[in-house]
Amino acid sequence: MHGQAVRTPLTGRTGPYFGGFGGRFIPEALVAALEELDAAYRDALSDPDFMARLDELHRTYVGRPSVITEAPRFARHAGGARILLKREDLNHTGAHKINNAMGQALLTLQMGKTRVIAETGAGQHGVATATAAALLGLDAVVYMGEVDMRRQELNVVRMRLLGAEVIPVTSGSRTLKDAMNEAMRDWVTNVENTHYLIGSAAGPHPFPTMVRAFQQVIGEEARRQVLALAGRLPDVVCACVGGGSNAIGIFHAFLDDPEVELVGLEAGGDGVETGRHAASVSGGALGILHGNRTYVLQDAHGQTMESHSISAGLDYPGVGPQHAWLHDIGRARYRPVDDAAAMEAFALLCRTEGIIPAIESAHALAGAIQEGRRLGPDGIVLVNLSGRGDKDVDTAARYFGLLEEGSGS
Amino acid sequence: MSARATIEQARREGRAALIGYLPVGFPDVATSVAAMRAMVAGGVDVVEVGLPYSDPLMDGPLIQRATEAALAGGVTPADGLTAVREVAAPALVMTYWTLVDRYGVARFAADLAAAGGAGAITPDLIPDEAAAWHAAADDHGLDRVHLVAPTSTPERLTLAARSSRGFLYAASLMGVTGERDVVSTTAKDLVARAKEVTDLPVCVGLGVGTGTQAAEVAAFADGVIVGSAFVRALMDAPDPASGVAAVEAVARELAAGVRKPSGVEA
């Protein structure tokens, strides 16, 4: 394995296994659909017409390339290092999720299917899927845990406005992992006309690799933009990690630049030491979840444990297999950021730069503060600002007590 | 007797075998074991001992509810081995693979064999990922039952059959566990396609719940696999003792069904 890792560039790895991680742990009934998908997406990536269509949608609909914003006032709190924000929050629908949803929705048409289903935690992937489905004339059903429907109400309404059916999931912890279970059950029942549009770089092969392929545009743009702006590559790239799609999307272009450190920020919840967190790499163990072998929060018997995070989008007890592998080979570092540190970074970006980030992305910002302090004024930190915080204003209002008399001064 | 010998014995008797599933630990370990024994007393030939798992993505609402309750009661894979030990019929463990992965594949095979288990059914472990399990099962002479589905290509059917020992599990329809009003029409076709590539007994599961349905399936399959109907019997009962009795009654109805194949009503 190590010999191979040295020989092939890291960017050339396409699964189904990343070291000992990944694979397909799914019912036989889904094998045919996964094979079909594997062939379809690989064909699509080498089909000039498909790629031209996707590129056109990126430019004329999503708003790509997303800009880079330098954050000098925020940077004063980060050791004076240059902080560069990759503005995925400015994409149509407000997060990086649209890159993947658009790619997979186009593939759905290519495969002759008429219906897409999705799981969603924060609702951003559900909104992105509902949007792509509306644009391309597909039926959309989105599964969402009851707990998440409450804390991300705005996105529930957006999905319904866009014509998607949102189905509340009441099993298990009623969050993202349970929504994914329910989507899998739908898929195995309706696979003939339905594509399961998984929203993160997780799930059975080829999903982790395919989702990365549709998100790697983030890093490809950012690498060029940082070179143009700063004349050199960044020292560190920071991204939050739920299932890992925005992180692998920005990491990918830098995998074979050994001088660039890659840092994934997991949701530390109340703190990894409390057991109430969602940091699968930092605080999990090797297991299988949703069709792939990876790091999972689990008990001594292999039962998945509930994850905890103030951020619905990071509240997932597993992590994409490529991240598990990048951790194992030491190419990327993964660190937990607890709720309090994330919310502090959230508030700081609002006030210093006039940007309200998604709480997910605030975990990456907290990581950037630490990295910037370590590097000092000569350092450059590139941060994936994966989404905007409109969906999080209720959570923030409660957290900071902003609806109380005399607050906000 | 092994699972295969039991199924072949049934075939010599001119009937299909009856295979019954219950999850260990619902409503508690002792009652679930008593219900498995009652199932056998009622005419079940082979028992599937289910290990409850937190993310049962191949199960419908009924089995989800039962296994969630079992987990809330603290059931562990070791309780599954206890059940295997106490059931007086060939017993296979039915498990999502992550539980075995965590237990340790070699240790699981050794402990299952020591408990007198016949083997394991692995619904989310496709043969492509099963090298370690196959080796461990071979070391301990255990059955390894893989599934085939209506979407399985001829190549996949062959792979699953070659990789299985004991019998081949034909998942009769595209979907999750749970009772259905009618037996899926895809079941018969799937069994016929499987029979073209293997001499193994082919048993049909998913959606069979009544004596009439069992009789229909018995007309073309070597075994009829029933789960949700047994779980429902336990779930709907006012107390554990009547639940166990209800399970035995369901087994009797199904056992009569597999003895009058071709779907003719009595």
Ligand SMILES: Cc1ncc(COP(=O)(O)O)c(C=O)c1O
């Ligand atoms: C803005 C934003 N960032 C990050 C995530 C986490 O997902 P991933 O790790 O796949 O990027 C989400 C998920 O909902 C999100 O909405």
